[in-house]
Amino acid sequence: MIKIAPSILSADFAHLADEIRDIDQAGADYVHIDAMDGHFVPNLTIGPMIVKAIRPLTELTLDVHLMLSNPDLYIANFAEAGADIISVHVEACPHLHRTIQLIKEKGVKAGVVLNPATPVSSVLPILHEVDLVLQMSVNPGFGGQTFISSTLRNIKELADYRRTHYLNYEIEVDGGVNASTAVECVEAGATVLVAGSAVFGEKDRTQAIESIRPTLRK
Ligand code: DX5
Ligand code: ZN
Numbered sequence: 001m002i003k004i005a006p007s008i009l010s011a012d013f014a015h016l017a018d019e020i021r022d023i024d025q026a027g028a029d030y031v032h033i034d035a036m037d038g039h040f041v042p043n044l045t046i047g048p049m050i051v052k053a054i055r056p057l058t059e060l061t062l063d064v065h066l067m068l069s070n071p072d073l074y075i076a077n078f079a080e081a082g083a084d085i086i087s088v089h090v091e092a093c094p095h096l097h098r099t100i101q102l103i104k105e106k107g108v109k110a111g112v113v114l115n116p117a118t119p120v121s122s123v124l125p126i127l128h129e130v131d132l133v134l135q136m137s138v139n140p141g142f143g144g145q146t147f148i149s150s151t152l153r154n155i156k157e158l159a160d161y162r163r164t165h166y167l168n169y170e171i172e173v174d175g176g177v178n179a180s181t182a183v184e185c186v187e188a189g190a191t192v193l194v195a196g197s198a199v200f201g202e203k204d205r206t207q208a209i210e211s212i213r214p215t216l217r218k
Contacts, residue, residue: 002186002192002213002214003170003193004027004028004030004192004209005029005030005031005032005063005194006023006031006032006196007034007174007194007195007196008020008031008034009142009143010143010196010200010201011200016053016054020054020058022205023060023199024057024060025206026205026208028209029060029061029192030060031054031060031061031062032063032174032194032196033050033051033062033064033083035065035068035074035078036068036141037069040068040069040091040092041067041140041141043141048074048081049081051064051078051081051082054082055081055082061085062082062083062084063084063087063192064085064086064087065087065113065174066078066087066089069092071089071093075102075106079106079107080106083108084108084109085108085131085132086103086106087111087112087113087134087172088103088112089112089113089140090112090114090123091115091118097125097126100112100130104129109131110131110132111172112126112130112132112133112134113134113174114133114134114135114136115139116139116148116150116151119154120154120161127161127162127167128167131169132171132172133158133169133171134174135151135158135171135173135174135190136175137174137175137177137181137185138175140175144197147175147176147178147181148175148176151173152184152188153188155171158189159171159188159189159190162189170192171190171191172194173190173192173193174194177212178198178212179198186214195212198212
């Protein structure tokens with residue numbers, strides 16, 4: 001079953017608790033939380049305080065995507081706030097093994113993220129250590145951008161590597177995912193689909209989630 005991870009970046013922040021409960025009831029699998037530092041990406045968003053406030057509202061997996069220049073400094077805070085998965089950008093981590101280790105030592109699942117222009121070869125040395133690989137299909141920073149189709153090749157490469165090396169990391173896609181791009185992502189090998197505007201931009205979240213969740217699987 002393909003997992004759907006609504007990104008709260010597109011939620012109504014004045015009613016965040018209601019928004020979280022709504023996607024929970026609508027059949028979401030993860031709550032995708034985008035932390036941005038105004039340095040690695042040109043936007044400022046969510047810190048550990050918000051993760052802590054969300055934690056008691058749902059039992060869904062809190063999937064934290066760190067878009068920070070120095071994620072090592074904040075991993076403990078996000079873990080203690082209740083994150084279930086913490087993902088870091090390979091482009092921001094000169095000592096990637098150490099950073100992934102730091103996440104795991106906190107008892108949290110570890111993910112590595114690739115920007116659209118980053119080659120899969122840059123994460124090969126870490127793939128046997130991670131629980132999840134997040135392939136960005138837009139340049140990170142904002143919701144509502146257009147899906148970059150060339151990233152489908154990376155998804156295929158990640159899926160091939162997973163199969164040939166008997167690994168089982170999730171392959172998550174983030175950016176511009178909607179009912180039509182979701183199909184190509186899943187055909188390429190994605191197992192988790194992040195969707196911000198395609199879920200929170202719709203009134204009926206159950207329908208939005210079901211329309212994104214493709215039935216086919218490779
Ligand atoms: C972008 C974020 C995404 C964003 C996706 O930097 O990482 O999670 O919220 O939004 P949509 O689905 O609207 O492209
Ligand atoms: Zn994200």
